[in-house]
Amino acid sequence: MSFFARFAQNRGALIGLIILLTIIAMAILAPLLFPESPWRMVQRPFLPPMEVDGFPLGTDTMGRNVAAGLMHGAWVSLLIGLVSTTVALAIGVPLGAIAGYYGGLIDDALMRFTEFFQTIPNFALAIVLVAIMQPSITSIVLAIAIVSWPPVARLVRAEFLSLRNREYVEAARLVGQSNTTIILRQILPNTLSPIIVLASLMVATAILLESALSFLGLGDPNVMSWGYMIGAARTVIRQAWWLSFFPGVAILLTVLALNLVGEGLDDALNPKLARERS
Amino acid sequence: MTDSQATPLLSLRHVSIALPKGADRALAVEDVSYDVFRGEILCVVGESGSGKSMAANAVMGLLPKGVYTSGGEAIFDGQDLLQLSEKQHRTLRGLRIGMIFQEPMTALNPLMRVGAQISEVFEAHGQFNTRERQQRALALLTEVGIPDPDKAIRAYPFQLSGGQRQRVMIAMALALEPELLIADEPTTALDVTTQAQILELIRDLQQRRGMAVMFITHDFGVVAEIANRVCVMRYGQIVELGEAEAVLKHPSHDYTRALIEAIPSDVIPEARGAETDTPLLEVVGLNKVFRSRGGLFKPAREVHALQDVSFSLVKGETIGIVGESGSGKSTLGRCVVRLERPDSGTLSLSGTDFMHLQGEALRRERHRVQMIFQDPYASLNPRHRVGYSIAQGPIANGTSKGQAMAKAKELLALVGLEGTDDRYPHEFSGGQRQRIGIARALAMQPELIVADEAVSALDVSIQAQILELLEELKQKLSLSLLFITHDLRVAAQICDHIVVMQHGRIVEQGPAREVFLAPREAYTRELLDAIPGREQALADA
Numbered sequence: 001m002s003f004f005a006r007f008a009q010n011r012g013a014l015i016g017l018i019i020l021l022t023i024i025a026m027a028i029l030a031p032l033l034f035p036e037s038p039w040r041m042v043q044r045p046f047l048p049p050m051e052v053d054g055f056p057l058g059t060d061t062m063g064r065n066v067a068a069g070l071m072h073g074a075w076v077s078l079l080i081g082l083v084s085t086t087v088a089l090a091i092g093v094p095l096g097a098i099a100g101y102y103g104g105l106i107d108d109a110l111m112r113f114t115e116f117f118q119t120i121p122n123f124a125l126a127i128v129l130v131a132i133m134q135p136s137i138t139s140i141v142l143a144i145a146i147v148s149w150p151p152v153a154r155l156v157r158a159e160f161l162s163l164r165n166r167e168y169v170e171a172a173r174l175v176g177q178s179n180t181t182i183i184l185r186q187i188l189p190n191t192l193s194p195i196i197v198l199a200s201l202m203v204a205t206a207i208l209l210e211s212a213l214s215f216l217g218l219g220d221p222n223v224m225s226w227g228y229m230i231g232a233a234r235t236v237i238r239q240a241w242w243l244s245f246f247p248g249v250a251i252l253l254t255v256l257a258l259n260l261v262g263e264g265l266d267d268a269l270n271p272k273l274a275r276e277r278s
Numbered sequence: 279m280t281d282s283q284a285t286p287l288l289s290l291r292h293v294s295i296a297l298p299k300g301a302d303r304a305l306a307v308e309d310v311s312y313d314v315f316r317g318e319i320l321c322v323v324g325e326s327g328s329g330k331s332m333a334a335n336a337v338m339g340l341l342p343k344g345v346y347t348s349g350g351e352a353i354f355d356g357q358d359l360l361q362l363s364e365k366q367h368r369t370l371r372g373l374r375i376g377m378i379f380q381e382p383m384t385a386l387n388p389l390m391r392v393g394a395q396i397s398e399v400f401e402a403h404g405q406f407n408t409r410e411r412q413q414r415a416l417a418l419l420t421e422v423g424i425p426d427p428d429k430a431i432r433a434y435p436f437q438l439s440g441g442q443r444q445r446v447m448i449a450m451a452l453a454l455e456p457e458l459l460i461a462d463e464p465t466t467a468l469d470v471t472t473q474a475q476i477l478e479l480i481r482d483l484q485q486r487r488g489m490a491v492m493f494i495t496h497d498f499g500v501v502a503e504i505a506n507r508v509c510v511m512r513y514g515q516i517v518e519l520g521e522a523e524a525v526l527k528h529p530s531h532d533y534t535r536a537l538i539e540a541i542p543s544d545v546i547p548e549a550r551g552a553e554t555d556t557p558l559l560e561v562v563g564l565n566k567v568f569r570s571r572g573g574l575f576k577p578a579r580e581v582h583a584l585q586d587v588s589f590s591l592v593k594g595e596t597i598g599i600v601g602e603s604g605s606g607k608s609t610l611g612r613c614v615v616r617l618e619r620p621d622s623g624t625l626s627l628s629g630t631d632f633m634h635l636q637g638e639a640l641r642r643e644r645h646r647v648q649m650i651f652q653d654p655y656a657s658l659n660p661r662h663r664v665g666y667s668i669a670q671g672p673i674a675n676g677t678s679k680g681q682a683m684a685k686a687k688e689l690l691a692l693v694g695l696e697g698t699d700d701r702y703p704h705e706f707s708g709g710q711r712q713r714i715g716i717a718r719a720l721a722m723q724p725e726l727i728v729a730d731e732a733v734s735a736l737d738v739s740i741q742a743q744i745l746e747l748l749e750e751l752k753q754k755l756s757l758s759l760l761f762i763t764h765d766l767r768v769a770a771q772i773c774d775h776i777v778v779m780q781h782g783r784i785v786e787q788g789p790a791r792e793v794f795l796a797p798r799e800a801y802t803r804e805l806l807d808a809i810p811g812r813e814q815a816l817a818d819a
Binding site for chain 1: 615617641642644645647648649651652653656657658659660661667670671672674675702704715718721722
C-alpha cells in the first residue's frame with residue numbers, strides 16, 4: 001500500500017489535508033482575485049458582511065476589504081508558521097539528540113544552554129529580538145524560531161534518553177554502526193511521533209505569536225496578516241464582530257488542519273498501525 | 279488428598295469467556311469445567327495465551343474491559359460468582375477468596391509501609407480497631423516467615439527483596455483467612471531459591487489452614503513440586519485434568535506430553551568434550567564497579583558488579599553463566615561484548631586485547647563478538663523491516679547493500695523463517711523474533727556469541743525449539759557460546775561448562791556434568807536443590 005493510501009485511511013487526516021490545501025490555494029490565488037493591495041481603503045468603514053456586492057466579509061475600521069485581507073494574510077501566516085517551525089526543529093532536534101544520546105558533560109552543557117533560553121519569557125524575548133532586528137518577515141520568523149526551539153530540544157532529549165538503552169540500539173552498537181548512523185537510523189525514526197505532534201502545535205503557536213507581535217505593532221508593516229487583523233479589530237469587537245471573527249476562524253481551521261495532518265502522518269509512518277489497518 | 283465425594287469449594291461449570299471483536303480468537307476460555315476442593319492445590323497449567331488466568335479473573339470479578347463471561351457458572355459455596363454484582367464481589371474478595379499476583383513490586387503501594395498495607399485489608403472489611411490490626415499484621419508477617427517482622431512491618435516495599443515482597447502479598451491475601459487462595463504465577467518473577475521457599479510456604483500454609491489453592495503457572499517443574507491435581511489448558515480449552523502424579527507420569531494427551539518433554543528435564547547433563555584446547559576467550563581478574571553519580575547533597579554509591587572474575591572459553595564450547603538476579607552475570611556478558619567497559623583485569627579474544635580497544639578500533643572489531651538479547655520485543659527496531667535489521671550489521675562493516683540483504687534472506691531461512699525479510703517485527707511472535715535476533719547475530723560471522731537470558735522470556739515449548747535451533751547451529755557452524763541464564767535446567771541442556779556466580783564473584787566452575795552431579799560449594803547445591811521438579815527428574819532417571 002502506498003504512503004498516501006495509508007495516510008488517506010485516516011479520515012480526519014484527509015479532511016485536515018483538504019483544509020490545508022484550501023488555505024494554500026487561498027494564499028496563491030489572492031493576488032489574482034484581489035489584485036489590489038489589501039491595505040487600500042475601498043469602501044466605507046464598518047460594512048457588515050454580505051451587504052454590498054464584492055465585499056462578502058465586509059470592511060474594517062478603515063474601510064479595507066476583509067476578504068482581501070484574509071486571503072493575502074493566509075500567505076504570511078502560513079509562511080511564518082511553517083518556516084519558523086522548521087527553523088526551530090532544525091535547532092532543537094540535533095541539540096536534543098546529541099544531548100540525549102551522549103549524556104554526561106555534553107548533555108549538561110547543552111541543557112544549561114537550553115535553560116538559558118527557557119528562563120526568559122517567550123514573548124518578551126520575541127519582542128526584544130524583533131525590536132532589535134527591525135520588524136520584517138525574516139526577523140519575525142527568526143524571533144519565533146529562537147523562542148520556540150527549547151521545548152523541542154527537551155522533548156527529543158527525553159526520547160533519546162529512554163531509547164538509547166533499548167536492546168535494538170545496543171544491538172546496532174554491537175554490529176559496529178557509527179554513532180551518527182545509530183542516531184539517524186535507529187533512534188530518530190522512533191521519536192518521530194511526538195516530534196510530529198509537537199511540530200503541528202508549534203506551527204499553531206507560531207501563527208498566534210505572530211498575531212501577538214502584529215497586535216503590538218511589531219508586525220511587518222508591508223504585509224497583511226491574520227494576527228494584525230485580529231489585533232486591529234480587538235477594540236471594536238462589540239461593534240464589528242466580523243473583523244476578528246473571520247481571521248479567528250481562519251487561524252482555528254489552520255491549526256486544526258495541521259493537527260489532523262500531523263496525526264495522519266504519524267499513523268502513516270508507523271509500520272505497526274499501517275499494517276493493522278490493511 | 280482429595281476426597282472425591284466431598285462437595286467442591288469452587289466449581290466451574292461450562293464457563294466460556296468471550297474476547298472483544300478483533301482478538302485472535304473469539305473465546306478466551308471455552309466450555310471449561312473444573313472443581314477446586316477444600317484442602318487441595320489445583321494447578322492450572324498452560325502457555326501464554328492459553329486462557330489459564332482468565333477463568334481465575336472471572337471468578338474474582340476482575341475481567342479486563344471488553345472481556346465478559348458468555349456462559350456457564352462458577353459455584354462457590356452455593357453462589358454463582360459470575361452473576362454477582364461488583365459490590366458483592368468486593369465483599370467476597372479478600373474475605374473468602376484471596377489472590378496473589380505475579381509481580382510483587384507493582385502489586386504493593388510503593389509509598390505505604392508494609393504494616394499499613396496489611397492493616398488496610400482489615401479496614402476495607404471493617405474488622406478490628408487500629409491496634410488489633412497492627413497486631414494481626416505482625417502475626418501474619420511472622421507466619422509467612424519474614425525475617426525480623428518487627429522491623430519489616432515498618433518497612434517500605436522497596437526496602438524488601440522480591441521474595442519478601444511476595445511474602446507480604448501472601449500475608450495480605452491470607453489476612454482474612456480466605457477459604458480459597460488464587461495464586462497467579464506468584465513465583466515467576468523470582469529467583470530459583472526464592473521460588474522454592476515461596477512454594478514451600480504456600481504448601482505449608484495451605485496444609486496448616488486447610489485452604490483450597492488454585493495455582494496458575496506455566497511451569498511443569500512447579501506443578502511437580504506443589505500440585506495435588508493438575509488442569510492443563512491450551513487455546514482456552516482443558517486438554518487434560520487429573521491427579522498430579524498421574525498426569526506427570528502418564529500424560530494421556532499429546533500436548534501435555536509435549537509440554538512435559540519440553541521442560542529441560544534432564545537435569546543431569548551429558549559429559550561433552552571440547553573440540554580444541556586453544557582458548558578463544560580469556561577472562562582474567564575482571565572487575566567492574568558501578569558508580570552512581572553523586573549530587574551536591576548525596577554521596578556517590580558504588581556497586582561491585584564483578585569482582586575478580588576469571589574463566590576461559592575454548593573454541594566450539596558453550597559456557598553457561600548461572601546465577602540469581604544481582605549476581606553480576608549480565609554485567610559479565612555486557613563486559614565481554616564491550617557494551618560495558620571493565621575497570622580492570624584482562625579480556626582477550628583469541629589473543630587480541632579486547633578490553634582496551636576504544637572508539638574506531640573497537641567499532642571495527644565489534645563484529646567478532648555478538649549478542650542475543652533477552653527481550654525479543656525490545657531487541658528489534660520496530661520501524662525497520664527484519665531483513666534490514668539483519669543486514670545493517672554487514673552494511674555498517676562495508677558489505678554492499680544487495681549482498682547483505684541476500685545474506686539476510688539466507689540467514690532467515692537458516693533459522694526457519696524463510697521469505698519473511700520484508701515484514702516488520704510486530705508481525706512475529708516472541709519465539710520468531712528471537713530467531714531473528716539469532717540471525718542478526720550470525721550475520722556478523724562472530725567468533726563468539728553471548729546469549730543473555732535468550733530464552734527466559736519464552737514459553738517452554740518455544741524455549742525448547744530455540745534451544746534446539748541453537749544446538750543445531752552450534753553443530754553446523756561450530757559456534758562458541760557464552761550462555762547467561764538464571765535457569766539451571768536450561769543451562770543443563772545446552773552447556774558444556776558451568777560458571778556459577780553470586781554477588782559478582784565466581785562461586786564454582788567446572789564441566790557441566792560435574793557441577794550438577796557433584797557440586798563442591800554450598801551455594802551451588804542450594805541452587806540445584808531449588809530447581810522445581812528436580813527430585814522427580816532424579817527419580818525418573
